[in-house]
Every structure is written in C-alpha cells, then in structure tokens.
Amino acid sequence: MATTLAKDADATVSVEHAARIEHVSKSFSGPAGQQLVLDDITLDVAPGEFVTLLGASGCGKSTLLNLVAGLDAPTAGSISTHGRPALMFQEHALFPWLTAGKNIELALKLRGVAKAERRDRAEELLGLVRLKDAYGKRVHELSGGMRQRVALARALAQDSQLLLMDEPFAALDAITRDVLHDELTRIWKETGLSVLFVTHNVREAVRLAQRVVLLSSRPGRIAREWTVQIPQPRRIEDADVAELSIEITEELRGEIRRHGQH
Amino acid sequence: MASTETGRSGASAKDSPVKDTYELFGLEAGLDALEVAVTGRRPLAQRVGRTLREKTLPPVIAILVVLAIWQALISFKIVDDPSKLPSPSAVWGEVEDAWLEGKLLGYIWTSVSRGLFGFLLALLIGTPLGLVVARVKFVRAAIGPILSGLQSLPSVAWVPPAVIWLGLEPSMMYAVILLGAVPSIANGLVSGVDQVPPLFLRAGRTMGATGLRGTWHIVLPAALPGYVAGLKQGWAFSWRSLMAAEIIASSPELGVGLGQLLENGRTASSMSMVFLAIFLILFVGIAIDLLIFSPVERWVLRTRGLLVKS
Numbered sequence: 001m002a003t004t005l006a007k008d009a010d011a012t013v014s015v016e017h018a019a020r021i022e023h024v025s026k027s028f029s030g031p032a033g034q035q036l037v038l039d040d041i042t043l044d045v046a047p048g049e050f051v052t053l054l055g056a057s058g059c060g061k062s063t064l065l066n067l068v069a070g071l072d073a074p075t076a077g078s079i080s081t082h083g084r085p086a087l088m089f090q091e092h093a094l095f096p097w098l099t100a101g102k103n104i105e106l107a108l109k110l111r112g113v114a115k116a117e118r119r120d121r122a123e124e125l126l127g128l129v130r131l132k133d134a135y136g137k138r139v140h141e142l143s144g145g146m147r148q149r150v151a152l153a154r155a156l157a158q159d160s161q162l163l164l165m166d167e168p169f170a171a172l173d174a175i176t177r178d179v180l181h182d183e184l185t186r187i188w189k190e191t192g193l194s195v196l197f198v199t200h201n202v203r204e205a206v207r208l209a210q211r212v213v214l215l216s217s218r219p220g221r222i223a224r225e226w227t228v229q230i231p232q233p234r235r236i237e238d239a240d241v242a243e244l245s246i247e248i249t250e251e252l253r254g255e256i257r258r259h260g261q262h
Numbered sequence: 263m264a265s266t267e268t269g270r271s272g273a274s275a276k277d278s279p280v281k282d283t284y285e286l287f288g289l290e291a292g293l294d295a296l297e298v299a300v301t302g303r304r305p306l307a308q309r310v311g312r313t314l315r316e317k318t319l320p321p322v323i324a325i326l327v328v329l330a331i332w333q334a335l336i337s338f339k340i341v342d343d344p345s346k347l348p349s350p351s352a353v354w355g356e357v358e359d360a361w362l363e364g365k366l367l368g369y370i371w372t373s374v375s376r377g378l379f380g381f382l383l384a385l386l387i388g389t390p391l392g393l394v395v396a397r398v399k400f401v402r403a404a405i406g407p408i409l410s411g412l413q414s415l416p417s418v419a420w421v422p423p424a425v426i427w428l429g430l431e432p433s434m435m436y437a438v439i440l441l442g443a444v445p446s447i448a449n450g451l452v453s454g455v456d457q458v459p460p461l462f463l464r465a466g467r468t469m470g471a472t473g474l475r476g477t478w479h480i481v482l483p484a485a486l487p488g489y490v491a492g493l494k495q496g497w498a499f500s501w502r503s504l505m506a507a508e509i510i511a512s513s514p515e516l517g518v519g520l521g522q523l524l525e526n527g528r529t530a531s532s533m534s535m536v537f538l539a540i541f542l543i544l545f546v547g548i549a550i551d552l553l554i555f556s557p558v559e560r561w562v563l564r565t566r567g568l569l570v571k572s
Contacts, residue, residue, distance in 0.1 A: 069468055070468075071464060071467060071468065084468070084470060085468075086468065087464075087465075087468040089461060089464075089465065091461055093461050093462065093464070093465035095462060095465075095480070095483065095484070096565075096566040096567060096568075097483040097484070097486065097565065097566060098483075106469070106471075106479060107469050110469045110470040110471050110475065110479070111469075111470065130287065130290060131294075138565060138566070138567060139566075139567065140566065140567020141298065141567070142298065143293070143294060143297030143298050144297070145290075145293060145294070145297065146294055146297070146298070154469075158468075158469060158470075175289075175293065176293055176297075179286060179289055179290050179293060182286045183286070183290070186286075
C-alpha cells in the first residue's frame, strides 16, 4: 500500500532507476463493482532509458502513467520516482491565456526559478525544440506540431529526470509526427532524460524506444517485453523497424483476440 | 540527369546523421511555415473603415428608421396627443433645455457615479464569494442554489425593504445594487470555474500548481471568459437595480438622477421629460457596455483565439 514519492533530497542517494513501479494494482469502482484495471505491474525505468508502453484500448496504460505522475494513487503496490515527473498529454494542454514563452516561464516559476533567469531559460528551451521565434506567440497562432513542441519545452522546464508522455503525437498528421519523432530522439539524447512513452502505435513504439513493454488488456498486465537494438537514427519505414513491428503487432493482435473469445 | 539521381540517393542514405539533422530542420521549418495560419491584423485605416461600415452604420440606420417612423406617427397625425407621444423635436427641446440649464450632465453623473461605485462594490464582494462557492463543496451545496435563484428575483423587490432598513439614504441605493449585481458576478465566476477544462487542472498539478497557487495561476485565468461575461451581466443588473431604486425612492436629499428625472416627468405629466429620461437610461447602459465591458470581453476572447472574426 505504501506509496513513496521520493523528494529531490533523496536524489543524492545512488540513482539506479528513474522510476520504480513495484507490484502496482489499480481498481476503480464501476457499475459492476470493483473493476481491476492494472494487475501487479512491476517495471523499472533506468536513468536515461527510453521505454514505450504499448497496448490496445482499455489496457490501463494511461492510468499507469497517471499513477507514476502522482495524479492518482495505486490501489496496491508502490511507485517511486525522483522528484515530480513531467507529463505530456495527447492534447498540448498549453494555457491559452499565456504566450508560448510565458507557458514555459510558468513551469519555471512553479519550480522556483528566480524571475531574472526565467526569460533566458525559456528562450533556451524554445531553442531546444527549435522554436526560437515563438516566444511571444499565442497558442492558437501555432500549428499542432508546434504546440506539441512548446508543450515538450514546458515539460522540460520542470527539469525532471523523468518525462512521461501520454500518446503525445497521436493527434498529429503522419509527416509532422515523423518529424517530432526525430526531434524527440534528438532531445532525449541531448538531455539524457528517462522517458516513459505510452502509445497504441506499434511502429512509433519501435521507432523511438530502447525497450518496448506490451500490456495486455482488462486487466492490464505486462504481457511481454522487447529490447530494441536497431541503431539510431531510425526511420519509421526502415526494414528492421518494420520487421520488429510486425512481430509485436502479431502479439498485440493475439492479446486483443483473447477478449473476443469470451 | 544521371548525376542528379546519384546525388539524391546519396542524400537519402541514413548513415549520415548530419545530413539527417539538416533535412529534419528544413522539413520542420517548412511544416511550421505551411501550417501556421496567416495571422496579424489589417492596417489601422482599413480596420477603422471596416468597423464604421460593418459595425457603426447598421445601428445608425436602425435608429434613423425608428426616428422616421416616430416622426411619421406625429406628422400624419396617427397619434395626435402630445401627452401620450411627444414629437422627436419636443424631446430634443427637453435635451437642449437641460443642457442649457447645465443640469443634463448632472443627471447623468449622479446616476452613473452611483452605478459604477455600486458595481465596484459588487465586484469586490461577488468575486471572492463566487470563488468560494465554486471551490468549496459545502458552501456550493449550501448557498449555490440560492445564489442562482437570486438572479431571477427582480431587484426592484429589494427597494421596499432597503428603504425600511436604511431610510432614504444613498446607502439604500447601494444595497439594492449589491443585491442585484453580486449574484450575477458570483454566478459568472462559478460557471467560468466549472467550465475550466480538467486537462488544464491536471497539467497544472503536474507542474506543481496545487491549492492556492493552482487557483491563482490556473483556475482564475482559465475562468476569465465566464467571469467577464458575469461582469457584463452584473453591470446590466447594477444599472437596472439602481434605476428601480431611483424611480421608487425619490427624495430631495438624494439629488436628481435619471430615475428621479423619469419620476419627475411623470408627476409633472411631461411626456417629453419621461422620454428624455428613458433615452438617457438606455444610452448610458449601452455606452458603459460598449466603452468598458465589450472591449474587455473581446480582448479576453481574442488573445485566446476564441473570437472567430474581429
């Protein structure tokens, strides 16, 4: 039952994992009584590791991400992270009353960065997602891809060691998504962040991750794991990406088929 | 031709990350340029011209049509009783007289200063009240329904008790304004807070904006459009309540505002004075809305991209 949210002070203790999820279960009370959504999930994310969580609808992958983010508490088991993880959503979740730059500065402010440093730091982060000119732009003046890049910069502004991403590119068109995959890979390498990335898109999972974790549905359990050894930079249309994707898709289809049988 | 093709196959080779990055940046810049809507506002002269043509001209025409019908009713002797319907020129004569006697601005200022001061008081009370109702479950359950019920109570109903409690004093007027305007300001804020997308709250929480910090940085700014709509309605209620109070409770010590002017016109059986008072009440109500509330509302909506066309 114990939920540990280790504070920054603990970060000095040797870091073996960016997130440790131990025997986590989660159930919600629904019309049919208690419904088990996640069942005994154990998963570590190493520092600097890129892990994708893959699963069909209803596998509880977003629920798991919310638990890691501390937005909800597990029914059983424990989750520990170093500090508060940053979280990116499928919708950009940028605040429309602030400019792109001020959105990032708000994250810095809430983290306690001094006022004098915020502007420089925000411009630096916008530079990292290659949107230097967007500082004074309102959210509605940016395209979908640019909004997600600003959202990424805002998440990075939290200066967390762990970045959680909840299908952040699902609503984008294919070309933009492809470009953002490249950007994310580049930024992940530059910053040395740990990333836990949720998606239902197998190719996306293989394209990005060092490790792909497949969740089964209802309740969500870890079904299988793959270590992806294809060297970066990868392309979504690469033959070895396709090959592994086909293998994982077969497994995922099997998981889904099981539910039609009863 | 052949050499071009060789060059191309070389460029797409994936074992050159530098080239890849370069391609990525170019692609990205192209996407950004293509996808960003062309924004920016037209030059000032064009904007003023368009505003005059599209926003100012139609109401002016509407007013002229009403005046023409009014004059026709008089000219063709369809209504032939000045004590029922004064001519436009008689009402205009009333305006001129009041102006020449130096009283016109006095009437207006008496009411407008009361109305605005009462509105500011309502703002100071309604805002924290609305916030507490929106955020504290128990308070919402306890007084939320009463607060929205109060909106449908005509504020003129408060005039008799206010006179009995406070006498024929200016404080009576303010009490009536507050009882009229506070519920709509508070309700505006409550509905604004209710409509804050849960995603913003979650995003705020992951960034550490919880409790009061969350309220200040996320909830209040997100609720601003609903709040401003509430303020607009609050002003309309303030103004109506004040007029009700002025018409019913007139006393020499209270000075002559627009409501008293209307009541004076009635007691003097001067229909042109009654018309003058009604026009001024309407004029002030519209002017304050156009000069203060509409620009604020448009600014709030435009900065958020919620205004489809300016």
